[in-house]
Amino acid sequence: MLRLTQYAQGGGCACKIPPGELEDVLAGMGLTTPDDPSGELLVGLDTGDDAAVVRIERGTAVVSTADFFTPVVDDPYDWGRIAAANALSDVYAMGGRPLMALNLLCWPRETLPYDLAREVLRGGAEVAALAGCHVAGGHSVTDQEPKYGMAVTGLADPAKLMRNDAGRPGLPLSVTKPLGLGVLNNRHKATGEVFPEAVATMTRLNADAAEAAVTAGVRCATDVTGFGLLGHLFKLARASGVTAVLDPSAVPLLDGAREAVRAGYVPGGTRRNLDWVTPHLTGDADEETMLLLADAQTSGGLLIAGEVPGATVIGELTVRGEHVIVVR
Structure with a gap:
């Protein structure tokens, strides 16, 4: 049996360019959201939000x-299912509804059969259908490593957008999925072990969570993907001008996640995430816990500045202090 994970150096959202390096590239180019006298551009590049609006x-x-x-x-x-759910998540994180998606496929056609590519596309199409999102074509290229995802267009009410810069002191912090996807996926890549709970978590759409958040009046949220909970929380708190106080004992974890860390199955992306946020946080949690909090998630849940049904409260936002994140 061909093992797809053996045809790529990275895996899932852990293969992202490290957040600090990406910010340095963008800063060096002087890229910011341009002035828009029309007021049409509601969300651009400035805060590193999940999608443009x-x-x-x-x-x-x-x-x-x-x-x-x-x-x-x-x-x-x-x-295919995981990649589609992950791409759709960015629209949900903004409080939107996915409308149309285009496939993005990179395929090593000389080493992997097209039958596998067909299965990838089938998985993506099925998840998009569950979301009520049309898949209308896309783009494909030959590549040495297989890659798949989607470009997604959605609709939202501009008065009900959820943004990562709208956090305010006094709001609780909640998450809608457990952490540990990065370390379990890394263990899967190394050993071939299958973790059904992790697959079910990654393929679950964030549609219901987003709808509950919008209905509850939440205006600040993001999703937890490649930069880990700490990385995305740092971006949210920094953009909102607040401090995030996090209770690590309240953060839900997938079964086997701690064991995977102890066994050494920590993705490089997870360690880079922790290195990036460490100068901006304070706390005395052990390294194992900090690695899990920084773990590079793929198709993770929503991180919400608010309290909604089905989500777990893990901390709160406070007035900006010396550090952007406090782990206690």
Whole structure:
């Protein structure tokens, strides 16, 4: 049996360019959201939010995003489902509804059969259908490593957008999925062990969580993906001008996640995440816990500044102090 994870150096969202390096590249180019006298561009590049948002008419905004990555599991159908759920998540994280998606496929056609590519696309199409999102074509290229994802367009109410810069002191912090996907996926890549709970978590859409958050009046949220909980929390708190106080004992974990860390199955992306946020946080949690909090997730849950049904409260936002994140 061909193991897709063996055809790529990285895996899932852990293969992202490290956040600190990416910010340095963008800063060096002087890229910021341009002045927009029309007021049409609602969310751009400045805060590193999950998707771009443009107002097209009163009461309607277009949400646009793209996301793709190397295999995170060996099963091509499951990989397609995970990648699609992950791409759709960016729209949900903004409080939007996915409308249309385009496939993005990179394929080593001389080393992997097209039958596997067909299964990847089938998995993506099925998850998009569950989301009520049309898949209408896409783009493919030959590549040495397999990669798959989607460019997604959605719609949102501009008055109900969830942004990563709208956090305020006094709001609770909640997450909607357990952590540990990165270390379990890394263990899967190294050993071939399959973790059904992890696959079920990654393929579960964030649609219900997003709807519950919007209904509850939440205006600040992001999703937890390649930069880990700490990385995405840092971006949210920094953009909002607040300090995030995190209770690590309250953070839900997947079964086997701690054991995977202890056994050494820690992705390089997870360690880079922790290195990036460490100068901006204070706390005395042990290294194992900090690695799990920084673990590079693939198709993780939503991180919400608010309290909604089905989510776990893990901390709160406070007035900005000396550090952006306090782990206690």
